[in-house]
Amino acid sequence: MKPRHAGLAYAVAGLGLLVTLAGCVTPAKFSPAPYSVDPNRPYRLSSNRTVTVCPAFDRLTEEARAQLSPAFNSAAYLTDAVQKELTAAGIAQNPASFAYSPGFAGVQKALQDGALGRDGGVVLAEAINHFPNDRILSCDFKLYSGQGKLLFEKRCLCMGYSSEGGWNFVPHMVMQQLFADPDFQKAIQ
């Protein structure tokens, strides 16, 4: 190779390296691994009633959603987390299927119309409010009787800026705020 061509080759290679590096430092979008139940969770949950788990409602703002990976479905993540916690507690579940607007009002309407909760169990509906990264998670939960009576509601929030706990710390704390709540435990009985 002539020296002039060698210089050109080095320049192209250098440019390629720069482009590659620039690609590497682009901030990654947030996409957590699937939820896993904490084996050391400090609460016990039991119920003889079947729990119908509604698919979670996505209330994320555009700003918050922009920080998430497009492949990540935050509402599905929350539904999955709730179902896994109930399964780990040995509580029977029913999948919810109803054609009403996604939201707590829609659930209440479905209950009033008899489209939900006909099995005599309770209905758990949840909404994800904020989840821009692995530090903050905010969710709303509402538990209804089969007749549409609101039995329990709570807004759970965890902001974890500590090195304590793993990355799963924040979702675990949110689940603990729900499942370890004595009022929730009483309502789900």
Place this chain on the structure above:
Amino acid sequence: MRTLHLAHGLLVLAAGFSLFVLGGCVQPPQRPAWRYLQRPVVRVAILPSSNQTAQVGAPLIIDKLWEEHLRAAGFTVVNADSVVTYLSSRGVPVAKLGTIQPAQLGSDLHADYLLEDDILVWGTKYRVLVGGAVVSCRSKLIEASTGATIWASDWIMQQQSDSGGNGLAGALVNALVESVVDSMFDESTQLAKQGVTVQSMFQPYPGIAPPMASAP
């Protein structure tokens, strides 16, 4: 002479009344920091800080600062002294505080939340000609009924100064606690209004350590 006394008395009374009215006018507005938490009154118990440093007075300063700022933000506070009194009445040494379940503590202290602090660094560092104060702490707000963490942070503040000393460290902590409580209030109010948006609590406060845990 009697008339003069009477006039003087009336003047003092009027001044007192004016002060009373003015006092009412300048009272800070009630800051509804509890709204997001959906409870009429949010009661926070400040657990005596655990101290990993040689500065014996550090926990007293931190606990008192939390108390002042939380009260100013509209929270009902059970202060660290009351917690110590409660522990004494049960015959539990402060070092064994962790053996009592959060639900038990919350119930006994009539508190919704428990604030824990672990002081990691408190003091002065010297470099060649100038010194500076550095304070580092691990703070946690726990929901008493469930034992779940609501908010947790590892934070460090340092400031360079030629005077240094622990007075500066105290001032640093004061600034930090004020900003943290204010940001908790701002966040909760914003959440209460919008129901959906939370921004990172510490973004506007440089000097606080970035998060240390890492995602997989």
